[in-house]
Amino acid sequence: MGTTDSSTYDAVVIGxxxxxxxxxxxxxxxGLSVALVEKTGAIGxxxxxxxxxxAFSGTEEQQREGVRDSAELFLxxxxxxxxxxxxESLLQAYLAHQADLYFWFKSKGVEFSTLEISSGQSVARSHLSAIRDVxxxxTKQFLEAGGTLLVNHCVTELVRGDAGRVEGVVVTTPDETRVLNGIGGIVLASGGFSRGVDLLKIFAPEQxxxxxxxxxxxxxxxxxxxxxxxxxxxxxxxISGTYGSHPETGPEFHELLTAYYMGAIIVNINGERFVDESKSYKTLGSECLKQPEGLGFEVFDSVVRAKSHPGVxxxxxxxxEDIGHVHKADSLDELAMVIGINAARLQGTVERYNEAVAGKRADDFGRTGLCNGAGELLPIQTGPFYAYPAKTLMTTTYCGITIDTDARVIDVSGDVIEGLYAAGEVTGGFHGKAYMTGTSLGKGALFGRLAAKHIAATVAS
Known part of the structure; x- marks a missing residue:
């Protein structure tokens, strides 16, 4: 393997x-010179x-839909x-800068086609983008602005100067090893470790x-x-996976169904509920892993089926349903037979749930709403009936490096590691025990933007 001389940029972004x-x-x-380094062969x-x-609040989309939201409610x-x-300082930073990010995306031509309420939200706050197009x-705008994109480049080391400041990275390709210097700073945006078996064994072996x-x-x-x-x-x-993906889910497309936020219940292979379905789908993911075979069925009726949002x-x-992942039957007994669970137990589970919905008894798991306490519960009673078998999907780890509100990396003593920034799923501290739909992409973009602004100010000074 050959070695070449180093290259120098104002900023080096990893991922x-x-x-x-x-x-x-x-x-x-x-106006900075920037190298964007990606270890795989493609962006994304x-x-x-x-x-x-x-996840944004105070937007045009919310206003059009009559959604009443505020920074206080968001927080x-x-x-x-x-x-x-x-x-909380990271959350406050998000709230302070989310409008700037929203309008920046708009200035780039990004359109948010649909507004949804989802995990962790008491009002609709999830703005849908065509993410691959975004x-x-x-990428096109970065290249047009003179940026350097280096794919199939793996960063193997962070380089510190004599004063301890992070000044560059060592990158390897199949052909060479070289150093990329970053005068203003290095941004770690390398993602989590959902596929890092060694780290999962250390921090969350059950996942x-x-x-x-x-x-x-x-x-x-x-x-x-x-x-x-x-x-x-x-x-x-x-660390927890997300509940709601078919057991055959692969990397081809994003298959995740949250019919439970539309009125479905979740039962295990014994036909029994095991959780308040309105909670965060990370919480549901942890609970599902405890069930036999790690499997839960989203069970619902034709009323919920009619709430399907095509393309969302x-x-x-x-x-x-079209690809054969949703099962359908005219009765609950028949549905139980189709999915291979005890019909009497499923019938009893649904009856108890419907009694709770009608106010005749307290819900067995304290469920009071469809999603995060919002939305009126619906009885499961109008055929045909449906079931979607689903497991926990280890999408992202939602934990990692500590940062401050400028996205600077903080060491174990609480001091800034000069020259080193981080954004997105490589960072921790923002989500806590679970997360709200839309804040993952949101925080990644927002703190990436804050890191770049701080580096630009550093270079300018």
């Missing part, structure tokens, strides 16, 4: 998902495999779904039972690089 692309474009627009990472939702929802384990468009998902490069490289320099860690105890991730029941 070409949403956080890395937004950081790279923002830095390039500020886990972002390209996501549903494409961004409260994020704290509640995160079990108050979040770093990623391609940002290895989930279906592996996420970007093929999401093996925790960036986290290990920062950890080696003494970076702090946050939220490592809260998480809610498109029709598409999943």
């Amino acid at each position: 070409a998902g949403i956080s890395g692309l937004v950081a790279a474009v923002t830095a390039a627009e500020a 990472g886990s972002s390209a495999m996501s549903g494409g939702f961004f 409260q929802d994020m704290l509640e779904v995160g079990g108050y384990a979040n770093d 990623l391609r468009h940002l 290895l039972a989930g279906i592996p998902y996420g970007g093929l490069g999401n093996t925790g490289d960036g986290l290990k690089l920062a950890w080696k320099l003494g970076a702090g860690m946050a939220d490592m105890a809260y 991730p998480l809610n498109d029941i029709g598409m999943l």
